[in-house]
Amino acid sequence: MGSCLAERLSDHLRLSQSERDSLDRLEEQERHFRRGAVVIREHDRPRELFIVRSGWLHSSVALGNGGRQIMRLKFAGDIIGLPLLAFTESPETVAAVTDAALCPFGRERFAALVAEHPRIAALILSLAVAERAALADRLASIGRTPARARVGALLCEISARLRQTGGVEDDRFLLPLTQEEIGDATGLTAVHVNRMMRTLVEEGLIERQNGYVRLLDEQRLITEVNYVDRTAIETGWLPPPR
Template identity: 60%
Template sequence: MGHYVTLSAGETQTLAALEQQERSFKRGSVIRREQDDARDLFIVRKGWLYSSVLLGNGSRQIMRLHFPGDLLGVSSLAFGDSADSIIAVTDVSICPFDRELLAALFQDHPRLAALVFTLAVAERVALADRLASIGRTSARARVASLICEVFARLRIMEGAHLSELILPITQEDIGDATGLTAVHVNRMMRGLVEDGLIERSGSAIRLIDEHRLAQEANFINRFAKIDTSWLPAAA
């Protein structure tokens, strides 16, 4: 949140109170399953996770990747049960907290409440972008869009200079996020390398021509320019 606004001392203290019960999980751990009780929310301190749903035919759809700094569980606030499963992609550290603490945050810090709402809306718009991409763009554009999204979101915490990273998700994971098979994902990734848009070495990916990559993906960075001008004053 400090990326978008200058936090007051009171806001910083309130946010820190949400991260007092840090827990660690190994790669592959199920943090919460679909239809589990959804009282807790989670702040990611370390590692990657994804949220997914299991479809009637047994296939999996990865809805969202989650990185350090993310707030998980907001999508289940309207329900008593979890709307999705949350899985650790890598070893992770997360901080669970009861949603009643979020209610207290909303009451005592209206600016933080408005920012949580704004970021949740931005996330939903980004999810709608991916839905449109899966439904109406080529396989290559879907893979390119996911790569652009990962870099754009990680730059919030790691800085605008980020141009290379280790991608811990498998080609099957990418396929489950983009509606493709692992074989098709591999073919699209090779094409992006051959055309000089990215470089790959094992699980490392480096951006070579980000502008062309974003053009091919029709990618819009929904988190680059969040409008905070309307937020109420800090309490």
């Protein structure tokens, strides 16, 4: 199996063989985590970052009232732990939503990749900026939109991102998140999430069956919840490959 990070980056540009070989080396090791396992804990000082090979994870921060805010979902090809390039202590907790396989690597190996392949480094920077913009969109949604729009926008985001990894088949995707987890991502209670999901079904916008969700009228949903797709990025400025 080739590099999951290489497959993710290949959605945006054609990688050279040298770039692919370097990315393959980042994924030489593999660790397995069961659903609910904590990979990185907030305030800890881990020395490793990870590339997701399979499974779903999420990053979250603890709130003063004992709750949490889920910040970002992580899918195959995503990098976990990028904040550790800036901080010695992790500003977030990363936990497995499903059973997951991750490939660990240290800061030093990432530094070597940056030095050897500045185009890859620039692309990862662009994706990190796009992720920040998507997070800002969702935080604005939490603060300024009704519950229906928050849940709908999260479903649109998941669908758009999973299309990049082949996680959408026949216009539907598996949604392993609990209602509590959706609530922690949208600032709602589990009861409110359940009500909003039923509303979206009744309005003919989504279909739910056996853990899968299908967006029946995606364009209408995108318009009504004011979702902006941040998965496409500008790559024309990237330096040439080495």
